[in-house]
Amino acid sequence: MAEYDYDLFVIGAGSGGTRAARVSASYGAKVAVAEEYRVGGTCVIRGCVPKKLLVYGSHFSEELEDGKNFGWTWENAKFDWTKLRDHVLKDVDRLNNAYTDTLKNHGVEIILERAELAGPHEIKLAGGKTVTAKYILIAVGAWPAVADFPGSGLMSTSNEMFHLEALPESIIIAGGGYIANEFAGIFNGLGSDVTVVNRSDIILRGYDESVRDRLIQISLAKGISYKFNCTFDRIEKRDDGALDVYMDGKKDPVRTDIVLAATGRRPKVDNLGLEKAGVATNDKNAIIVDDYSRTNVENIYAVGDVTNRVQLTPIAIREGQAFADTVFGDNPRTVDYDNIPSAVFSQPPIASVGLTESEARKQYGNIKIYSSDFRAMRNVFADRAERSLYKMIVEHPTEKILGLHMIGPDAPEILQAAAVAVKAGLTKQAFDDTVALHPSMSEELVLLK
Structure with a gap:
């Protein structure tokens, strides 16, 4: 036995x-x-x-x-x-x-x-x-995770968003992380009136400041509203099923169909x-x-x-x-947590690997930034003002790549291959020596100035 x-x-x-x-x-x-x-x-x-x-x-x-x-x-x-x-x-x-x-x-x-x-x-x-x-x-x-305040039990979470009976006319999203920004883009694109409420003035903490700022600019242009340094006081349910949301000590509530708690897990x-x-x-x-x-x-x-x-x-x-x-395999192994690529499927999406500019300055001191701020060809032709931003952070003077950060169409698809170069410890010269694939957005990575 x-x-x-x-x-x-x-x-x-x-x-x-x-x-x-x-x-x-x-x-x-x-x-x-x-x-x-x-x-x-x-x-x-x-x-x-x-x-x-x-x-x-x-x-x-x-x-x-x-x-x-x-x-x-x-x-x-x-x-x-x-x-x-x-x-x-x-x-x-x-x-x-x-x-x-x-x-x-x-x-x-x-x-x-x-x-x-x-x-x-x-x-x-x-x-x-x-x-x-x-x-x-x-x-x-x-x-x-759902905050504890009067009426917080009326909040929905990401778990329920895939089972909604109807598309909300309006939605308030609590949080500033990737879940909040992804659902903000989703519901805005589907036609809902979206407001993002964040208790601080920083979204996507841990991502590079330049791409975070660019996302806010683009989101505002798309019609997404933001309330920064804002806290919830209470939520009450109306007879018609809608919600009255009281914030920042203000007397008058904001009516909405759904309040999504996206403040972490x-x-x-x-x-x-x-x-x-x-x-x-x-x-x-x-x-x-x-x-x-x-x-x-x-x-x-x-x-x-x-x-x-x-x-x-x-x-x-x-x-x-x-x-x-x-x-069970008689092969002891650990996981390497350095230079993990990540993405936020906001609209447009963000992709990142390695150190942010502020992290690189703290760790290395002497760094150099290369970037490209451009409109994708498709956006130009469609008469859409939305601009992409690619940013490369290198150690100076070795030019070893410390981080790559991107916001723009298909950024996660492009970064996956570029992340291999960062993981391998390559320098910017390796990108400079690579012929551009034209016309494409990805070619901006080998043309950074």
Whole structure:
């Protein structure tokens, strides 16, 4: 008889958990995964994938308008929210089934129940059954954080945005991070009146100041409103279902259909039984792990957003892979967190890798900035004033590239390849020596002055 029911029990079937389970099973481990909702996790079910599809959908309002200068006309063009919503949810179903099939094809047992720790080697399932495992991996992700003030329970979160019965005529978005700015662009593009309310005067903290400022300029031109250094007092619901939002001590409320809380995400450790197994957390309730994703309990590991290291899907996947290689593949591995490329699918999108200008000045002192501020050819022809900005930060005098920051159409698609150069430690000379691909927006990267 085996000492444990499983070699590995994974709590959470998101990006990190499914990768760890699949690879561990391929190494011969007996693996089970418990998921309380749907296989695929935040990114696939209620995050970046369905949100990117909404971004695509929201682009067509400008595409239709820009098409006039390209010789196109559309009669009686109209938007149907329910058609887009239902098609997005259908694709989520497809991905949920694909992730499920992948796990099953690798011999992973899927348990569609909530699971919590009952001890260092014990897991209690919602149905009442308790199972044991030699190793336990916690990969439950994070959950939207909602501020506590009168009426805050009336706020929606990003989880609900994909299931709205109707497109809101107006929406107030609380927050200044990537979720807030992405949904601002989505609903503005779909025709809603959008107001972004931020408690500070900085959006997208951690991104380069130049691209942040450019996004605000463009967003304002698109009709998105901003309220900076603004706080919520209370929210009240009207008889007709609309919301009255009181802010900054003002007597008169602002009426809106939806208030979206987009003020960050917190590790989803509530009622997970961490204390029963002795797993330690930090002051932000994130599970504390070492470089190999191991907690203070020798046989319990954690990957992904629940550790609050870097809340990005590709990082969770790499952490899950490294865990499986280390524990079951006899190949100890860690994840390199330097020069991680990231994107904000705002409108236009932002893409970034490496140090911002302020970070580079603090770390290196002597730096040099190369940039290109231009209108994409398509925007010129469409008579759209929107300008792109590409920015390269290099160490002086070596010219080693320290950071690349971009805002403009298709910026994330362009930056992915350029991020390889930053990761490899190349200098600007390598870009200068590369022939431009003309006519394209990407050629601006090798023409920076």
